[in-house]
Amino acid sequence: MYDQIVGAALVLLNGPPASGKSTLAERLVAVRPLALNLDIDLIRGQLGGWLNQPTEAGLAARALAISMIDTHLRSGRDVVVPQFVARPDFIEQLERAAARADASFVEIALQLPREEAVSAFESRRRSPTSSTHQNAADLVDLTNATDPLGEMHDALQLFLDERKSAHRINVVRGNIDSTLATLLHTLAECGANW
Template sequence: MKLILLNGPPGSGKSTLARRYADDHPPALALDVDRVRAMIGGWRTEPGRAGLLARELTLAAARTHLTAGHDVVVPQLLARPGFAERLEELAAETDASFHEIVLLPDLAETRRRFAGRGESEVETAHPLTEEDLATAYDRVAEYASTRPGAAILDGETAYQDFVAALT
């Protein structure tokens, strides 16, 4: 069984790939932290607190699903240490293989994808500006460079590359 972390800036395709993988590998779980956060009351007024709670709930749900012998995919923008390491520890504790994939299409493509997708209430309490998107992109890229086991994909053939990176 696999625990897969899909990191990347907004608009890189994390949630789309997670959902496709789960659909193609039932009963894999696409466990979106942002969707979990949106289920917590008051998340818009305290997004940081709700985000921390959502990560704890995500770890608990992932543990349950992995213990049952099933794959888990966690799409989440990560730009600092902490959560990726906890996921990696969880994989070791449950005898799952850990796979860290970073989706980094070039910034222009990321902007195009982000602009072309619909609004989602679960993503953020505050709308992202072009500058926010560029900052998030740079932070993810910088953090990914500190994760030697992470596979970085440019998104040209994202799903095929994603599945190939898991072998």
């Protein structure tokens, strides 16, 4: 299937925390030789003292990611970015990176109801399976919001209402294979035949 693609693809997997972005990214790159799963939260976690300056660390991690994306796309290889994004700046940077490399850009928005999104995150918080999961919980704990996860979900939905180019995929909690099948179908419809 890999040889069906002409040119590289940059895929943004956007969605609320614990919606399956990282798992889907892992599954996507597993079938693409040398495709890069560029988890920006992992990069941020590698920055010294990041939790003391989370905003600055997040911006630094995204800047590093853009450099990596440029390099990888220009070599003709695909990049998948699993990242919660509720403002246009970073998506515009991704679009420009794809354009610089003459690569396609596909924006995916993983969707699940607010209550399910909050429940999924709280479940993961109770039993984190990676440092990234723990870091996400620590970051949420820093907020002064009464319902930080609900507010993140709402902000994302409002943002996506303006993002007509984002391809929406309903997440089937507990059935990553079903969600992956829908994602692969969507990518194929966009010309990125994974």
